[in-house]
Amino acid sequence: MIKPSAAQLLEGLNEPQRRAVEVASGPVLVLAGAGSGKTRVLTHRVAFLIAAHGVRPHEILAITFTNKAAGEMKERIESLVGPIARTMWISTFHSACARILRKEAQSLGYQRNFTIYDAADQVRLVRRCLKELNLDDKRFPPRGIHAVISSAKNQLIGAEEFAGMTEDFFDDTVAQTYRLYQKMLFANNAMDFDDLMVRTVELFQNFSDRLEHYQSAFHHILVDEYQDTNHAQYTLVNLLGREHRNICVVGDDDQSIYSWRGADVRNILDFEKDYPEAVVIKLEQNYRSTQTILTAANHVVGHNQDRKSKELWTELGTGDPVTVTELDDEHAEARYVAGEAMRLQQDEGYRPQDIAVFYRVNAQSRVLEDILVRYGMAYRVVGGTKFYERAEIKDAVAYLTVIDNPADSVGFGRIVNSPKRGIGAATVASLTRFADAEGLTMTAAAARAGDIADLRTAAQKSLAAFSGLLRRLAETAGKSPVAETLDEALTASGYIEALQAERTIEAEGRIENLMELVGVAEEYDRRAAGEGSLSQFLQEISLYTDIDKLAETQEALTLMTLHNAKGLEFPAVFIIGAEEGIFPHSRSLEEQNLEEERRLCYVGMTRAMKRLYFCYTTTRNLYGGRSYNMASRFLGEIPDELLRFESKAGPSRVGGGSSFIGLQPDDTGIDEAAGGGGDTASFFSVGDKVVHAVFGDGMVTGVERGGTVAVRFVDGSERKLMVDYAPLKKK
């Protein structure tokens, strides 16, 4: 590899980009508009620090928003400065803090193998706290309580402090729960996501030698997406940067879309107040989109009051108008998107992976997916139900977690009766009482099952067996790589066996997922080359999300929420559901968060390189009912001359009419007289060979109530179909 010289690192940069790379010391604020070459600036800046100023890579801390962004940055810097880049700290706030805390946990009274609870675990624990406090979870919904606790933590308000500032009964209850929640986390040797930051700040505030150590270690700090930092993260950056004051933050106040998660846009707006000597650089030349798209996006976000003025421009030319299409309903919308995506490929040479569809909420992907499957178009959904949130994966991970951290009672609760081994709620309650009374962890209490007087012998036996299983697994873990431990856990526990016994496609899918997890573990073992540990593996995957492994090369359309789209770009972008109540979301209207919705719209629009489409529908089925929405106000904020409007909405069709492509009811071979979805399913019986107009050959695997049959098709998929409507024939 030929390393570029310092001078070469500046080549090809525009003037402000160049300055952002060159200014080596002191605080720097880079206001980087969408598509303005921000990543380029960041990577070149780091390379320049190393090449021109002799900064050593391990003295640089670079914070990104996602693991994916971190990985990309690492790769790009490595291609500039070589493998030495690997000693840099490039990670998310969460990973960086986790790494620090692994080392320093003992100062805080934690053990270094602490477990990181994800959102579901956190809510579970809150629910348990509520139960223990005898609070009604109807009046105090665990999710809501957790949200309040989380936002307090984001502002570095601890349980005691929170208790001192409550104003009403509800807050008092939250305070009580917060206290217990924190106590339980500690007892479980566990932290939630927020704790990673909070505890790190705590460490630095209480142990000045630790703070000094890290302060002097990091000569340069870079923070990407600074507009999305919360108060805890802000504090962290300022603590760490206080000594050298070489803090470079990059962001765009117009792209601040995470205030609901505690992000505080003032962090970026006030940077110049925090650091009066800061050099401020604006990147406004855009290298991604056509001028039409940029002007449209500028107009939309220009309706916000609270922003630093900024105007994107480009040399890429005018381009096509923004297409706005009105449709009947969400099905028509999906068909339109699929059809237009196909046309773009056939007529204009787009590849599937060049096209993305963005929506406001995950639920919107379903209809779209249905249509795409029917049209035989490949797609991938980013986000949605994530791999690590699937029940079987959480179970498998819980086995590892409990082996690694026997104090983790949340994980213990997950696996104690999964697979079913006759340890029900009553037994677990006795076990919990016993553990509390004796001051033991659940794991340790289970090992003394025989001593629990109020358990029947059968329950004692089951518990003892489970405890033995855990002990054996812990032994395996002590001397084997992670993948082997996992494999052993899944086999010895009978987990896989139980799934196999189900003999369903779903269970097979679960087994496949588990095998994929084993693959992830194998990969880890290879990478760690004997240096790895179960704790470290668990930490890695607990901070891993699906967007991180988005591979661009697949020949498929990309579907994702607008939030997930941040930082990405696509030649053609569809934004669907551009309707009042959907986008902007009804809840944001109630909460006066319209400006953030508008920024979200701005983010979505500026992902598009060449073609941008908006769709809205006149009627939409939502939450079980039908709603009639108006077109999104954001569309009205785009000047007409930039738009091409078309309406494909007809007068409302009475009687509905099947909208399946090219199928007449007569083709189905079903006795129409039966009608009504009641008994028609009896026309089919299990084992029948059938043929479906779209999915091809299949076999009936089940007949259900409501005129539904389950059919397994040759492609391996299993679907539930309404016999009255599905184009299904007996063969």
Next chain:
DNA sequence: GAACGCCGTGTTTTT
């Protein structure tokens, strides 16, 4: 103890 089904309930975005 487990499986089933009812009912009520809440529905944004996620490291």
Next chain:
DNA sequence: CACGGCGTTC
């Protein structure tokens, strides 16, 4: 509508 919690039944 879809999910989860909870009570009922086996």
